[in-house]
Amino acid sequence: MTELSRLTTVEAASSLRTAKVAILPIGATEQHGPHLELRTDTTIATVLARMLATDLGADAVLLPPIPYGLSEHHLPFAGTITLRPQTLRSLLLDVFESVAHHxxxxxxxxxxxxGNIDAIRLAAREARRxxxxxxxxxxxxxxxRDVVDRExxxxxxxxxxxxxxxSLAMVLDDSLVRPSELDVAPLTGPxxxxxxxxxxxxxxxxxxxxWTANGALGDPRRASVERGQAIVEVVRARAAEFARSFVADER
Incomplete structure (x- = not known):
């Protein structure tokens, strides 16, 4: 796996000449209830991105993660840091332009x-245009989605x-989880x-x-390593399958 931030500029020049795709993890710094750390989204994205870069080998270069996203809907809970949509879109476009330059x-x-989905989609369309x-x-x-719905x-x-x-956090980085704080989410509102x-x-x-009094949804007490592994295995395999076809597509 080639991790860009761990290379010198000389090593980066060589890796970027042969790389066919750059992988950019993006998450958020936001509340995840009383039992998950604020870095949860960024950590999950980064570990999955590292898996994908490993599966693709020399075809891929892993970029440093973006740890902030669009999280204004979580601001009522302490610790949340959010960008504005235009800020995230501009940040993504600048990263894309730099990658293309190399x-x-x-x-x-x-x-x-x-919460990042809309901004990423718009930036992707603009980058192609x-x-x-x-x-x-x-x-x-x-x-x-199908495995998530099943589990x-x-x-x-x-x-x-x-x-x-x-469950995903338990598998990808169990230090994210506070097991003693797992409880059913106290839902609010009609x-x-x-x-x-x-x-x-x-x-x-x-x-x-x-929606919720403590920032969480669902029933985190049902989380398990087995559930997380079932999801990670499918996501990892499908991501690699897509990435290989994406790299091979010469349009």
Whole structure:
């Protein structure tokens, strides 16, 4: 695996000449309830990105992670740091432009935070239009949606610090988890079938304290290494399969 930040400029020149794709992890610094650390999204994205870079070998170069994202909906809870949408979009475009300057024409953004999705998609479209750079967005929860749905509990509010994300953390970096703090999320506010996760049909900005009293969703008590491993195995295999076809596509 080639990790750009651990190279000298001479070594980077050699690696970038042969690399076919750059992998950019992005997450967030935001609350994840009482049982997960603020770095959870960034750590999950970074470990999955490192796995993908390992699977691709010399074809890939792993970029340093972006530890901030669009997290304004978590600001009611302490520790959350957020960017504005235009800031994240500009940051991504600057990274893409730098990668293209060094001759790499493909980027895979491996994303650990759902709030980043819109900005990444827009930046990817702009990069192709203006720089002829091909950018793909990979979000673990989307790539492994069928397994996530199978492993999730019956809660109608999940997808953040729930049994799924906590299980993933247990596998990828168990130091993220405070086992003594695992508890069912105390949900707040009335249920709205149009805007509730996981299957919202209407998009309305919701602040997280309107959904939960402690910042978590679902039932983290159901988290397990076995659940996490089932998700990681599928996501890792599918990410590698996609990446190989993405690299081979000469459009």
């Amino acid at each position: 001759g790499v024409r493909r980027v895979i953004v491996l994303n650990g935070h759902g 203006d720089s002829k750079l091909r950018v793909a967005h990979v979000m673990w929860a989307q790539l492994g 999730a509990g019956p809660s109608w509010r999940r997808n953040h610090a729930c049994e799924i994300e906590t 249920r709205d079938p149009f805007t509730e996760p996981v299957s919202a049909s209407v998009d309305v900005p919701i602040w997280f304290d309107e």
